[in-house]
């Protein structure tokens with residue numbers, strides 16, 4: 001059954017790639033195309049081509065199928081792990097949908113620094129319903145987890161805005177820490193509950209701190225230090241959430 005879930009995950013991964021492409025283009029759905037020469041990809045899965053030892057564009061040779069392939073394989077793995085965790089249950093359906101949302105957000109945040117409202121708001125609504133499902137879920141812990149995450153990340157958001165203002169810049173000019181990150185953290189807190197969600201978020205914040213420090217150090221060495229340089233904050237939060245959720 002785990003293999004069946006892995007295969008389902010890989011196929012759904014094909015859909016998640018197209019949804020992510022769509023959200024990044026301001027739509028819902030978009031075909032996969034080579035970003036360099038615009039040649040459309042005709043098969044559903046990048047894996048189909050990869051299994052024949054090819055990952056490059058037929059026309060221009062760009063290796064643009066690496067990310068779609070990675071998304072398909074990661075979705076397969078996560079679906080199999082969720083099955084191992086929850087077995088056949090109503091909650092499994094919710095868990096699979098949460099995972100899909102998080103995978104789409106990793107892609108859109110990494111590529112466009114975007115946490116789409118069309119994904120995150122329905123996900124939060126779904127989590128509010130899903131955590132009430134009477135299949136041994138401790139819904140109070142999940143509500144507390146979501147509430148604490150929301151409170152904590154709103155504070156981060158306000159502090160980030162304050163620092164930008166104190167440095168004499170306008171927050172509209174530079175987003176130190178976006179509202180998308182606040183919504184994402186709330187969703188992770190709801191899904192993982194308390195204290196698990198808080199642990200995952202703290203580790204995610206520490207990873208982001210390490211990334212920010214290494215970027216700053218690298219830029220300092222090159223003499224191009226910019227304290228407001230932005231980088232996607234969501235992927236580390238999500239990766240940490242998956243590790244805590246599935247381990």
Ligand SMILES: [Zn+2]
Nearest residue numbers: 034037057060
């Ligand atoms: Zn191409």
